[in-house]
Amino acid sequence: MQVNNGSGSSLQSEINITPLVDVVLVLLIIFMVVVPLLMTGYDIDIPRTDASPAQAEDSQLILNIGSATCPLLEPLAGDGLPADCRVTLDDQKIPAAELPARVAQVLGRRAPENRVLFLAADDRMNYEGVLRIIDLAKSGVEDLKIEFIETH
């Protein structure tokens, strides 16, 4: 075997891009398959009469979203909720911004399977506004279940 002493050996000046092509092709396939199909959102439970017994009425935490205190009747502009939006949690009117802390205070002590928030939303409310309030309520505590109830 001849020892390569550096003289006359041809330098390989090109970068080997075959692995790069491999990686890019795999990325392409991943994006083609996965991206159009992933969704994000909120799980809403629909109570079933034959399922586990309902919570005792006095332990139900009810969040009332009324158009009188949080007038989100028109499509929203921008992100977040207006500062004057107030909601009724457990018969107390609170600013929507306090919702994560209040929900965590009441439901955080319960076992995860009992963390249920009953939501009564005014039918005239904007859908996006209702979702943003759900988002606030869920941000305070893990494993929160949401159930809609009829407005009174």
Place this chain on the structure above:
Amino acid sequence: MRLGEPAKMQAAINITPLVDVVLVLLIIFMVMAPQMRKGPDVKLPNTAKPTQQGDERGRILVSIDDAGGLWIDDHAVAPEQFGDVLRSAVAADPDSKVVIRGDAKLNFSQVRQAMNAIEQAGFPGVGLIAKRAGE
């Protein structure tokens, strides 16, 4: 090059144009993919922290467009047939899940009516689809 001298063979294929094409395809798919979904054009609500709802496949995709029109997967469904279509879907696969893609401009009552129909068809829950603000 002198005649008679053996030409040096270039054995490697030049793959730089291939890389160009593949990168362009990648960018095209990244841009186009979110618009290639089934059903009507729905402007999803923006929220701060929506949680992952997984893959569209295997879900019953209920879309409500900004005029309140109901769609199941990529078919428009008349409101009076909506419950029947859902009931036949739950009969075919009792474990199937429903997600609602509702337009941000909708009134909550329009979504609520669809949720009531889904509830009456016997589904245990529903996912309300939103997108993270800024995406």
